[in-house]
Amino acid sequence: MTLLKVDVRRKVYANGCCAIENLAFSAQPGEFVAMVGPSGAGKTTLLNLIAGLDRQLEGDILLHCDKSPPSEPKISFMFQEPRLMPWLTVQQNLELVLPPTLRANPVKPLKDTLAVVGLEGCDRLFPGQLSGGMQRRVALLRAFLVGPDLLLMDEPFQSLDAPTAQQLRMVLQDLWQRTRPTVLFVTHSLREAISLADRILFLSGQPSRVILDVPVKLQHPRTVEDESVQNMHASLLDQYPQLLGGQINYES
Numbered sequence: 001m002t003l004l005k006v007d008v009r010r011k012v013y014a015n016g017c018c019a020i021e022n023l024a025f026s027a028q029p030g031e032f033v034a035m036v037g038p039s040g041a042g043k044t045t046l047l048n049l050i051a052g053l054d055r056q057l058e059g060d061i062l063l064h065c066d067k068s069p070p071s072e073p074k075i076s077f078m079f080q081e082p083r084l085m086p087w088l089t090v091q092q093n094l095e096l097v098l099p100p101t102l103r104a105n106p107v108k109p110l111k112d113t114l115a116v117v118g119l120e121g122c123d124r125l126f127p128g129q130l131s132g133g134m135q136r137r138v139a140l141l142r143a144f145l146v147g148p149d150l151l152l153m154d155e156p157f158q159s160l161d162a163p164t165a166q167q168l169r170m171v172l173q174d175l176w177q178r179t180r181p182t183v184l185f186v187t188h189s190l191r192e193a194i195s196l197a198d199r200i201l202f203l204s205g206q207p208s209r210v211i212l213d214v215p216v217k218l219q220h221p222r223t224v225e226d227e228s229v230q231n232m233h234a235s236l237l238d239q240y241p242q243l244l245g246g247q248i249n250y251e252s
């Protein structure tokens, strides 16, 4: 059963800018899909459309999940910045996304949940007392805490140093394997995409469409340094030298 079916025929902004044209794909429950494309391709535009933050489009975006009892699919969104409330503690920031019943009687104490992402003892700290990497850990945990069916991630580890970004990618893989939401992860780093995803969608330059859909058949967890990841990176760019520029050159 497909969880997400995207068919954007055209997305044109009020100023006439056509960001997306004939972009279609589906994602299955539990699938980790990375989207890679040049800057300005329309990746953020696409995530906003899927999240329903922007409803101005020609086309259809269908979300369906087989839950019993039936309920609306839950969507989480993790942005480029952690977007924590600076006046609330870590615990309060996390509680904010929980329904009141769960806030009063959590399935698992939040303190224990914090340990899963390496933040034990940080519940009473404010975001300003945390490093950038720790803030992303809180944002990552918050994104999973709502129990999403679909998790949208827009370059969430951008602007972090390489070791911190790698630690967060490991935390993400751990959380994803525990609960298996469908993930749509936007990145401009092909290595990052290969190290995380089951499948990579490559987008063209503006107006954006899918130019290549590639499965990644490597075992989790992975790091960007893994030989298998490096090999796939080299082989894709060898076959399609213009891929990251949003073009496919078919060699005869």
Ligand code: ADP
Pocket: 013, 014, 015, 017, 018, 019, 037, 038, 039, 040, 041, 042, 043, 044, 045, 046, 206
């Ligand atoms: P990406 O996330 O791939 O870098 P965006 O989705 O941010 O790309 O932008 C795609 C195109 O749409 C760009 O040309 C950008 O200038 C344009 N765009 C984005 N948001 C708006 C807006 N609110 N109004 C007009 N044009 C926009």
